[in-house]
Amino acid sequence: MQTPISIFWFRRDLRLSDNVGLFKALQGNHNVMPIFIFDKDILDKLPEDDARVTFIHDTLQDMRSTLQDNFGSSIGIYYGKPLEIYKSLVETHQIEAVYTNHDYEPYATERDQEIKAFLNGQGISFHTYKDQVIFEKNEVVKKDGDPYVVYTPYMRTWKAQFKTTDFKFYPSEDHLNNLVKATHLPNLSLEQIGFKRATQVIKPYEVTPKLIQEYEATRNFPAKDATSRLGPHLRFGTVSIRKMVHKAIQEENEIFWQELIWREFFMQILWHFPHTKDKAFKPKYDRIEWRNNAEEFKLWCEGNTGYPLVDAGMRQLNETGFMHNRVRMLVGSFLCKHLLIDWRWGEAYFAEKLHDYEMASNVGNWQWVAGSGVDAAPYFRIFNPTSQIQKFDKQLEYIKTWVPDFQELTYPQQMVDHKMARERCLETYKSALN
Known part of the structure; x- marks a missing residue:
């Protein structure tokens, strides 16, 4: 006869302390088996050296070691589609309840509804919390x-x-003795989930x-x-x-x-407004006739626009997975306003490259610079990429760090004239919005 257990499902809450769902699970009637699922549907879209996957994997290994060394417990690590993983877990364990924390992104809410329906059909309760x-x-x-x-x-x-x-904390760290005693739960290497160790590092x-x-x-x-x-x-x-x-x-x-x-x-x-992940919050902004020139987009991605502050930001992003917030606004505005390239192209590039990518903030900020979102910058506000240097990098320290070639003959010519681009943008936006 198997001992009944609860499961705690780690997702966007990779810590043992002040974790609401984990705290609630550990307060329940059964010992808790923690798990993490590397979701195939998400991972399939990522490059094999994605720093975020390495970071998640390293964090999980650290948490496993802590639990093994101090509590005789561990974390079960799985790879696949979450529903399939739960179908197999139900066959191998007597699960009474599954605990986890809310995730608000459209894909996640759909996934959780599917998991909940399956578990409820098996007589297993599904509890999620705000964390x-x-x-x-x-x-x-x-x-x-x-x-x-x-x-x-x-x-x-x-x-x-x-x-x-x-306002209170949830001291899950004080109740880790209530975890299932099992140090040999499944583990996976990066290679087993189709990845290799990233060269970029997510800083503390x-x-x-x-x-x-x-x-x-x-x-x-x-x-x-x-x-x-x-x-x-x-x-x-x-x-x-x-x-x-x-x-x-x-x-x-x-x-x-x-x-x-x-x-x-x-x-x-x-x-x-879940539609805003790929549609303008203000619908009339979806009428804009973007130029969407693929060659110009490539120059922007590479940091070869001929505008040093824009290029510094893009090169910093490509090399480190990070870009300073002030510069994010400028490179976003340059893409949408100077080049008239759809904000969704920029949003997708940032989603691939940014270590701190979070759909809500990324979409929100891209729609802000395009003028199409909530609380957006008016469409006629067009950052001047040259005068921005005077305001935010007067000594050229940032530019010299990331664009050391900016004064050399090899540095690219400005790919577009600011005055012309500004007028073209205003004209394009006006004709779409009026």
Whole structure:
């Protein structure tokens, strides 16, 4: 007779501490077997040396070692389609319940509905919890129940609501003795899931009191490298959002706090308006006649546009998997406005390259620069890629780092004249929107 167990399914919450779903599972009636599934449907679309896959794999191995060394437990690691994995787990284990944390992206919500229906059909309960945000779905809405589509009022309501919320942590780390005692759960190497170790590395995050206090003064200057590098860690849940918000409050830094709120703003937008992942939030913007010149797109991707600040950003992205936020706005605007290339092309390129890629923020920010999204920059705001250097890289430190050839004869000519491109963009947008 098998011993009944619960399963905790790790996804975007790769940590043992302050993990809501894990905490709830460990409080249940049965010992818990943690698992992670490398989802074939997601992995098939990625390059074989994707740094994010290496990062997830390394994080899981560290967590397994911690559990094996200290609790006589482990994490079962699987590869395949999640539904197929659950079908086989049900045959080999007596599962009473599955616990996990919410994931809000359209693919994930569909997948979870399918898994829940299958498990319920087997008499197994499926529990999911809010973990990667402070507020989700309909929790911060207007008085009439409609979602906010402008950031500032959303942020104000978020803050007001936060002040009246019972803010607490979920010390899952204190209950790890309730895991199933089994150190030999299935494991997989990177090669077994069709990948090889990436050369790019996802850096540890740095959220020191100094960084938070100086954040407003330094965050717009790409040469300073004064950003927290929190993005991938929030994306994969190696850090708790509750601990980061708590830190921002302790340091009494509104600007750093508001950046965390931006993330939640875009996540609730995607949840309320799932069509925005590939359609303009403002439908009339889908009437724009993009030029979509493949050769020009290639030059942009490679960082060979002839505009040093744009090229610096793209070369930094290609080499490191990271791009400074201020520069992201410029390269995005350049693609959509100067070259009249569809924001979806840029969004897909960033999705492939960015270590901190998160659909909600990526789509939200690309639609912002294209003018087609919520709370968007008006279409007639077109960044001048040359005057931006004066504002944000006056000493050319960032440019010299990533475009050392910018003053040499080999450096490409500007692929498009700014004045001409600006006028062409205004004309194109006007004819589509009027």
